[in-house]
Amino acid sequence: MTLVHTIIISILQGISELFPVSSLGHAVLLPRILRWSIDQKSESWLAFLVALHVGTAIALLI
Numbered sequence: 357m358t359l360v361h362t363i364i365i366s367i368l369q370g371i372s373e374l375f376p377v378s379s380l381g382h383a384v385l386l387p388r389i390l391r392w393s394i395d396q397k398s399e400s401w402l403a404f405l406v407a408l409h410v411g412t413a414i415a416l417l418i
Contacts, residue, residue: 357394357404361387366408373412383408 365383372382383405387394395401 357392357401361392361394362404366411369408369412370415373416380405380409 365386368382368386384396386392387396
């Protein structure tokens, strides 16, 4: 996963968190739709998703 991929998914997460859509859904579907070569079965992908959600929760609490 590149830095650009990370930034795009993070921005989408931040924008859509306040709306009634699945934040995990778009993080999983976006790379497939845009045909990014990301191994979504790797442990690093799961760690990224957890960190993404923790970051969003912290931002919302602040």
